Amino acid sequence: MSTSDRDWDEGGPERLYVITGGRAESTEQADLDLVTLIVSQEEPKAGIQPELAAILRVCRSPVSVAEISAHLALPASVISVLLADLLADGRVEARMPASSRPDIALIEAVIDGLQNL
């Protein structure tokens, strides 16, 4: 929630451009929500791009796109571009979020879960 104008990590946009291979984020992103859960389907192979290897390790159990972004210290928009590659060849599975127009059953499940806190 804070803002700062310090340079992001190693210098901002140029580094992100390199990580994503220069692809436009808006066109090459997988259709993923911040809370889409990602699960690895395989262990990283030797020689794989380090960022992709890191995603495969973090996602050994279901992890949201937002959490991947936090663990890799990369913007969620960049993570979405990277995930598009992993999804395309089945190296990760995406579990889509529940509908944003929730039905009674979903609402009750959320209330029950909260009451157990």
Next chain:
Amino acid sequence: MVSRISDTVTEPRSEDRLPASASSAVKIVIVGGFGVGKTTFVRSVSEIRPLTTEETMTQAGAGIDDIAGVERKSVTTVAMDFGRITLNDELVLYLFGTPGQQRFWFLWNGLFEGALGAIVLVDTRRLEVSFDVIGRLEEAEVPFVIAVNSFPDATSYLTEEVRGALDLPESVPIVVCDARERPSSRDVLISLMRYLRTFATTSEST
């Protein structure tokens, strides 16, 4: 300086891992002005230490790039803290504490579009900062409840005074909370869900 991705990656602690059966997630957005207690709220109910996702805004002066590309672009980092609650073996709730300034909202694709609803956290000492947020949520048709974070030195407002000051219809719930306390923050979340349930009931019966 060369950095390696392995230096910056943290892996989730084993006790923070979701069960393999987790199959879908929902999200609620906590909105409010600077310093109103969004992160405090998220921290009090989250089962994990709040995490941070960042996006960058790049502002280049018009034409500067064309000349030589030497002028440094200005990069602003906008951070959003979030937490998580595992509701059952399959369902997970994420809570995002979002900057009040609406110009940052678009940085996160579909942040509000996919949300169950929003909690507008307000400080009665600075109610005016909530006007813009409430207007935007109404425009975007995101259902919300108002949670008055009861700061110790704040004048104790009646919820109806807050309703009048914010010009809100009777239908919008207003609750008082102490964002530092887990049961209190949890009750705010339950209030939002009960409010959503009234919509779901209405739409099915008509």
